[in-house]
Amino acid sequence: MDKKKIGREDFEALLRGEKDITPYIEMDPAAGTYSVFGVRTASNPNYLVKAIYEMYEVNLNKKLAVQAVRKLFRSVGMGSVGLQNLLKKFGMDLKPAEFLMLVFRLQHQQGWGAPFELVEQGETKIVIRTKQTFESQVMKNWKMPVCGIHQGWIxxxxxxxxxxxxxxxxxxxxxxxxxxxxxxxxxxxxxxxWKAEAIVKGDTAITEYIEHKPLEGTIKLIDDPVVMMPRFIFSSMMNSLKKTMGEMPAGGVNYRAYMDMGKENVEHYKKMGITKPNILADMAFAFYSQMGWFRIIKMEWNEAAKTKTITLEHTVESDSFGNTGKNVCFCTAGLLAGIVEGAFGIKVQGKEMKCRSKGDDHCVFVITNKPEKAG
Ligand SMILES: [Zn+2]
Ligand SMILES: [Zn+2]
Known part of the structure; x- marks a missing residue:
């Protein structure tokens, strides 16, 4: 079958709106192929769009699911490099906004992208508008801004x-x-x-910034190397320390070590330009929570007593130890205290008051100011 050759004059006519893509569509139902400009394409099945959003929603809330869709479609948008190279070959040099409009015009005629209207174009800012996108119709019942497909694509x-x-x-x-x-x-x-603050505000989740290269043995979270480790490392470490030094001292060592870690973590955020104590603390809590250490049920601040009460669900240790009849979350207590010390520049003490491993509903920690030592 002869492929319709497309040249510069065709694109120029398309841009002027004098032509559309109809002459370049090749459909072969027997072969199950549908091509435009010789490139395989397809229309957008609504059920596929819905399935993508719902797949992300299983593990995220709706707002974060839209962000995950956006990330996925950023890669789709980057596929426009083929068209860009073709236009370059023809000696056509479109401005970014013009190129954007062309891509969506071509996509729209294929049943995908929205027919955009260019509202504003500048060096660093482009505003485009459409009556509706296909995902805004398919996902209408979410009753919120849902167009992650177009955001990522743009x-x-x-x-x-x-x-x-x-x-x-x-x-x-x-x-x-x-x-x-x-x-x-x-x-x-x-x-x-910017990325870390978006996580704290709940505009995005850490999953968007995890760069996992399993075959190279590396994982990065917003450019910082991280590791994945099994949860039972906590019971294993504790048991090992207990054997060498006894239970109480082992708890103390863990508390101390994780306190230092919490402080160092906050120091790292400071080096990255975060300065406000509240943001520093919230950032650390949000990151550890999203990394699987615990779920924050509530945080209460008692102004009169100057104490912070933190209620957590499924701390890493209580989950690792199971029911032991005792408090087990020494690492978490130290971590929370270290975060508060580092963020607010004060000396504190963290104590676990209730523990899931002891049979309580949740693990509850109280952080109190440590009185200055006399002398
Ligand atoms: Zn929309
Ligand atoms: Zn606990």
Whole structure:
């Protein structure tokens, strides 16, 4: 079968809206192929879109699921490098916003992307709008901004065409009850600080920043190397220390070691540019929680007594030890105290008051100011 040759004049006519993609569509139902410009394509089955959102929602909340979809479709947008190279070959040099509009025009005619209207274009900011995207219709019942597919897609296209980092926000969404879907793309570098703050605010989850290369034996979390370890390491370590020095001293050693670790962790955040004590502490709590150490049920601050009470579900030790009839969370107690010490620059003491391993509902820790030692 002869492939329709596409040239510069075709793209120019497409850009002017004088032509559409119809002459370049080849459909062969017997072979099960559907191509545009000789590239295999397909329309967007709604059930697939829904399945993707729902797959992420199983482990995340809806807001974070939209972010995960956005990350996935950033890679799809980066696939526009093929079109970019073709246009370069034809000697066509489109501005980033023009290229973005062309990609969506072509995609829209294939039943995918939205027919965008360019609202604003600058060196570092592009605003585009559409009456609706397909995901805003499919996911309408989420009643919130849902267009992660287009957000990621826009970012990927702009990253490809400019070689710089872009972030796209959806400022209006049909699924959120607005009269259109509007996207604001900003070109800016993403710092560690920016990403970490987004995690604390709940705008994104650490999963978005985990770079796992299992075959190379490396895992990074926002560019910092991390390791995965089995939970039973806690019971194993404790038992080993108990054998050599006895139970109480072993608990004390663990408490001390994890306190230092909590403090060092906060110092690292400080080096990354985080300065506010509350943010430092919240960041550490959010990261450890999202790394699987515990789930925060509540944090209470008693101004009069100057004590902080932290209630946690499934701490790593209580889960590792199971029911022992005693408090077991020395590491977590030390970690929490170290985080508070590091963040607020004060001396504190962390004590576990209730423990799941003792039969309580949750592990409850009280952090109190340590009185200055006399002399
Ligand atoms: Zn939308
Ligand atoms: Zn406990």
């Amino acid at each position: 970012e990927g296209i702009l990253i490809t065409v400019t070689g710089k980092t872009w972030f796209c926000l959806e400022t209006k969404c049909l699924a959120n009850g607005d009269d259109c879907c509007e996207f604001v793309a900003d070109q800016r570098e993403s710092s560690w600080k």
